[in-house]
Amino acid sequence: MNIFKKTILTVLASLFLVVNTNADNIKIGTEGAYPPWNSKDAAGNLIGFEVELANELCKIMKHNCTIVEQDWDGMIPALVSRKFDAIMAGMSITDERKKTINFSQGYADEVASLAVMKGSKNEGLKTLSAINLTDISADEQATLDTLAKAFKGKTIGVQTATIHQNFLDSGLMGKVKVRTYKTQDEVNLDLAAGRIDAALAAAVAFTDYAEKSGKAVVLTGPTFAGGDFGNGVGVGIRKGDSKLLNDFNAAIDKARDEGIISRLAIKHFGFDASM
Amino acid sequence: MDLELMISSLPKLLSAAIVTLKLLSASLFFGLFIGLLFAILRISKNVLINKFAYVYSYVFRGTPLLVQIFIIYFGLAQIEYLRTSFLWTILKEPYWCAIIAFALNTGAYTSEILRSAFQTIKPGIIEAGKSLGISNKIIFYKIQIPVAIRQSLPAYGNEIILMMKGTSLASTVTLMDLTGVAKYIISTTFKPIEVFIVAGGIYLFMTFIIHNVIKYLEKKYSFQ
Amino acid sequence: MELLNFGDNGWGDELAIATLMTIAVSITAMIIGFAFAAIFTPLKLSKKKYLNLISNFYTTVIRGVPELLVIYLFFFGGSGAIMYVASIFGYNDYIEINAFITGSFSIGIISGAYSTEVFRGALQSIDKGQFEASKVLGISKFGQFYKIILPQMLRLAIPNLSNVWQITLKDTSLISVTGLVEIMRQSYIAAGSTRDPLFFYSWAAVLYLMLTYLSMKFINKLEIRYKRGY
Numbered sequence: 259m260n261i262f263k264k265t266i267l268t269v270l271a272s273l274f275l276v277v278n279t280n281a282d283n284i285k286i287g288t289e290g291a292y293p294p295w296n297s298k299d300a301a302g303n304l305i306g307f308e309v310e311l312a313n314e315l316c317k318i319m320k321h322n323c324t325i326v327e328q329d330w331d332g333m334i335p336a337l338v339s340r341k342f343d344a345i346m347a348g349m350s351i352t353d354e355r356k357k358t359i360n361f362s363q364g365y366a367d368e369v370a371s372l373a374v375m376k377g378s379k380n381e382g383l384k385t386l387s388a389i390n391l392t393d394i395s396a397d398e399q400a401t402l403d404t405l406a407k408a409f410k411g412k413t414i415g416v417q418t419a420t421i422h423q424n425f426l427d428s429g430l431m432g433k434v435k436v437r438t439y440k441t442q443d444e445v446n447l448d449l450a451a452g453r454i455d456a457a458l459a460a461a462v463a464f465t466d467y468a469e470k471s472g473k474a475v476v477l478t479g480p481t482f483a484g485g486d487f488g489n490g491v492g493v494g495i496r497k498g499d500s501k502l503l504n505d506f507n508a509a510i511d512k513a514r515d516e517g518i519i520s521r522l523a524i525k526h527f528g529f530d531a532s533m
Numbered sequence: 534m535d536l537e538l539m540i541s542s543l544p545k546l547l548s549a550a551i552v553t554l555k556l557l558s559a560s561l562f563f564g565l566f567i568g569l570l571f572a573i574l575r576i577s578k579n580v581l582i583n584k585f586a587y588v589y590s591y592v593f594r595g596t597p598l599l600v601q602i603f604i605i606y607f608g609l610a611q612i613e614y615l616r617t618s619f620l621w622t623i624l625k626e627p628y629w630c631a632i633i634a635f636a637l638n639t640g641a642y643t644s645e646i647l648r649s650a651f652q653t654i655k656p657g658i659i660e661a662g663k664s665l666g667i668s669n670k671i672i673f674y675k676i677q678i679p680v681a682i683r684q685s686l687p688a689y690g691n692e693i694i695l696m697m698k699g700t701s702l703a704s705t706v707t708l709m710d711l712t713g714v715a716k717y718i719i720s721t722t723f724k725p726i727e728v729f730i731v732a733g734g735i736y737l738f739m740t741f742i743i744h745n746v747i748k749y750l751e752k753k754y755s756f757q
Numbered sequence: 758m759e760l761l762n763f764g765d766n767g768w769g770d771e772l773a774i775a776t777l778m779t780i781a782v783s784i785t786a787m788i789i790g791f792a793f794a795a796i797f798t799p800l801k802l803s804k805k806k807y808l809n810l811i812s813n814f815y816t817t818v819i820r821g822v823p824e825l826l827v828i829y830l831f832f833f834g835g836s837g838a839i840m841y842v843a844s845i846f847g848y849n850d851y852i853e854i855n856a857f858i859t860g861s862f863s864i865g866i867i868s869g870a871y872s873t874e875v876f877r878g879a880l881q882s883i884d885k886g887q888f889e890a891s892k893v894l895g896i897s898k899f900g901q902f903y904k905i906i907l908p909q910m911l912r913l914a915i916p917n918l919s920n921v922w923q924i925t926l927k928d929t930s931l932i933s934v935t936g937l938v939e940i941m942r943q944s945y946i947a948a949g950s951t952r953d954p955l956f957f958y959s960w961a962a963v964l965y966l967m968l969t970y971l972s973m974k975f976i977n978k979l980e981i982r983y984k985r986g987y
Contacts (some may be wrong), residue, residue: 291949298946301765302938329934331716335833358723382647415707419720436718437627437707443949444607451610453625471952590783594923595969596929596962606960607948610957694821702824712825725833733822733830740821 285342297347307526364490369481371461378476378513391485406432412455551716560635568643593641650681662682690747775943786864793869819870829862879913
């Protein structure tokens, strides 16, 4: 009977039309499909690093916060059309996005990596372990060339409208077939199914998937940073909303000083990804 | 309104419309065969065959196309056995997954359209053929099928338009059709309204063409 | 099957809520569609050319563009448009519309275009003589519509309206972009979280089939009721 009541209440609650929100109440948009950054559990609750961090930041800012779900490809348009006031969805700070929205300072940094299935010809490529695309050195160029040769004509899956897609589209890795997906979950599924030869995303997205699904997904090649990969992950905020931007920047400073970001990062990523 | 964006995205969207048309024609081609086959099964007197055809059309007409395409693309890929069989060479490709889903879907609707056309053929036409000494087989292929197709033109025309709109779901399985490219442009420009208006205009134009072609065919093959 | 447990470790309760949500959105959308049809059907049958044009524009555009696009346009443009209208009346604060209203409206607009066509067809097939007969009998225009035309129109329209209902019900699977958690979105979330898409999308199919089956049963009953007296 309890579940029946809960069901009716949930449906009735969502029927309510809200007009003119309280100024002290901010809404934060997240995707809920990018573990370990943000995802959903079987009870239907949003969980993950950013969900916990968002609650901590709101506590510091003394705002009432609601976290809402939004499909990734509509994230920035939804922010602009005021469906919510801030984005915390593993969104990297890039120049392209800055043309449309503002970003707070970065709160975490993710390195990107290619992944293949165990047994693939491109497993364990001999390259540098990390490259930074901001200033490409001769060694780094050699690594890019190795990658271009190894993945020539291969199909690589990425989530649509991400830094990872921008990088593949830039041609720095040569001619590869890029296949874009709505969510990282779908990229992982098709990588495991063998529909794509490799995938590119945050390294943690693959290690988390491999660990939880038991599929033999392995990282290969270098980790990527700089250039198309942006400058860490920050809170996306509408242009002109400078008060909220300042609030978030101050709150991130405080959370960093108190070690909150490091603690949450270690809990969800297994290492300190804070910045 | 960003007019410049609307104009600059037009060529990209137009070339994506070709992908849409390719998906549509392939789906209709296979769907017509499936539809004809199941329409014939539906008018069969064998209860088992009849029921089987009924269940097929009921399931595909009673569930959303999006669910069907997801089951075929994401669901089937999960079955280990399929992935090692020859079927995987087809199911591996998003293009073919989309066409299979669309063809099965439009096949279900087409079978219903053709079935009702078969059933409304005046018995006099068939009797006339018999009295002229034409064999049953020839009556079926040369009289019943063409008459049924003519009868079902208006309803089939609607189905073509519904299917064309349905192909927009191909974008959910990584295909870059008109809707897929529109979404891609939006993901880099963050201007959904402008891009969707242009894409919508192209869809509308295609609907207009299909509508008029069907009208023309109806006139041409009318019995009067 | 554990995946369908009710409570915090299964998806059973979430799917049940989502199914109710699908029903609620479908019914609301259908009613909104009727409201649109009530506006546009008379325009379609009007003798004024420009009124026909407005109505034809509505039904042609909505029925000629993929549902997904209509929903996206409404989702991103809807609240902007409403705020613009509100600003004309001097109201400049942000108006928030929740996902349920956005979803129902976008499906309702689509559903309304199909309903308009159904009502137009039904009205046109009512014998012209009846209008004249009621005039001769001195029945008011109002009475003529409610007592004579409307009951007949409904009887003629019900079979086709059941098609519109099926379309509406299935179209709700496309509104997951608005963030409303109906059957499709819930299955999508569950499939992503458990990495078992086959299981959850198959369940989604079963739930939709159940809804179409039950609603057909209901509509058949309705049809029999309205056929009484013939």
